[in-house]
Amino acid sequence: MELNCPIPITQYKQVLLAHGGGGKLSEQLISKLFLPQFNNPLLNQEHDGAIIDFNGTRLAFSTDSYVVQPLFFPGGDIGELAVNGTVNDLACCGARALYLSLGFIIEEGFSMDELWQITQSIKRAADHAGVQIVTGDTKVVDKGKGDKIFINTSGIGLIDNHVNISSSKLKPGDDIIINGNIADHGITIMLQRAELQFDNEIKSDTAPLNEMVQSVLEISENIHMMRDPTRGGLASSLNEITKKANLGIELYEDKIPIAENVKNACELLGLDPLHIANEGKILFFVDPDDTQKVLAKMKNQKYGEKSCIIGKVVEKDPGYVRMKTTIGSTRIVDMISGEQLPRIC
């Protein structure tokens, strides 16, 4: 047992919002404080969940708490987010999400009617994703000690025998495919919070991706890795991956899909869309032999119509994400270090 807190507390005596933001400080908290403490092979897989073998039946197990503010936003609400987010984390482990738990932490005085709306939304999202809510818990905290409602969902999914997803399979040359436009969710929440009536068409991309993932895994055994670029955006997810795999990533700026109105909102707000949170987006790292097959399959799916190749894994500059910009130069894409917007999910 260490006698001193491993986070340099002279630097951070208190938890900052950025420690939950998905960027550098989140990464520090996890890698310095949590992982060494709980150190075990299942945790150290560092998937979006743990993969557990029960007598040959492989299950994925994942958890996420949802604290998004506001609770209701264009394109979704906290309930839908809580279902889709955990379903997608399981999908990134290669698992078919089957069962979810539901933990509510409600602030005293929260509207019973809004609780009921959220409950209905959870049910609709669960039905849409084909998962069941099988167990739950409700806690109520005193007024002023919470913020309306926080939701935890944990989930169990089944991994088919032929599926083998692992960051250790990542290799130079792998193509990186995304299933559509980036930054929709984050910009939606930001505009709501800023009460900016920017564009009614901008809405969250929250969606369950399990069906698309399964359909791709059925036609290709060369999906090396998957990741959903949520908190911290595309930049943080890709940086994490390069650092763990000790490989580089090259992005093609002109290929990264983004809606015109979302791009304009980013420019107006002075934000880099690569740092903005996504919800219904997933990155596939695919052996180039299978890229076209996978891309064709994805484009056939409801949540994959705009799928495209946005970059590739390279040997050069391990630990770094470089982007070929539209003007022909190359720039380093770094993880966000502070907190762009708290409580995005």
Place this chain on the structure above:
Amino acid sequence: MELNCPIPITQYKQVLLAHGGGGKLSEQLISKLFLPQFNNPLLNQEHDGAIIDFNGTRLAFSTDSYVVQPLFFPGGDIGELAVNGTVNDLACCGARALYLSLGFIIEEGFSMDELWQITQSIKRAADHAGVQIVTGDTKVVDKGKGDKIFINTSGIGLIDNHVNISSSKLKPGDDIIINGNIADHGITIMLQRAELQFDNEIKSDTAPLNEMVQSVLEISENIHMMRDPTRGGLASSLNEITKKANLGIELYEDKIPIAENVKNACELLGLDPLHIANEGKILFFVDPDDTQKVLAKMKNQKYGEKSCIIGKVVEKDPGYVRMKTTIGSTRIVDMISGEQLPRIC
């Protein structure tokens, strides 16, 4: 889809603390709002968790959020509670707890040092209970929108082939055994909150009960049901059981174990110890043929030395818990309807 909220909102337009207190209002929220909405056979088992069959491998899956205040108290802290609580919920399903997830919701400004203390406590408790933390999530909410730290743990446990625990097996004549003194945890928290220096010896009974449960399940196939009487105390747990099973329960007041100082604290505070939360306590409902064998086994265990029979299941007055008092009369023991003390766990 119903068009109106099924909770009579003219009566409860807002969520009250008592909706999370484990008593009548909690029961109403669950039975009227959540269960009908998510209705499915696994949820409807209404165990402390769901029991799921994967090709013959039976797993239990459970979730709980911990919002206890204060975070540190005599006998334990929120971290230890979060591990033991979920381990015990799995134990009540007849499962060996194996894997836990860990979801933190931290308030901005929370002390990094306390976070580290809690992390260490979780690790110690997990080691003590023989479970692994395999996946996690950290969210940070703005200052004033949380209360230091809330923790969700969800867990997966394995149910041995010979084990078959179900409320449907409960029958008249079953003995009810408890593994020790009641009301320790709730009174500890109450005295802390009231800042009463009542008695330094009163401390939380938080403990992992999985080892004791497994040892009992190994020697008896006639354990019909188990339940940990946490929020709402012994009275709420037993009332829930009688109502679901449509059977009665008879309690023997003079047999219910309670420490003298805890009893005195209850009298001083005007509280019924049957309504006070327990943590490291479990109720076994046992076929009388096996009662003595089970009792002997329990008394041999670290957390079962004070085990004793406190009542039995009866046909009379289905849906009610009656208690033979020490003065020879009989009284109805009802579920608590309001909220005795919020955030007990």
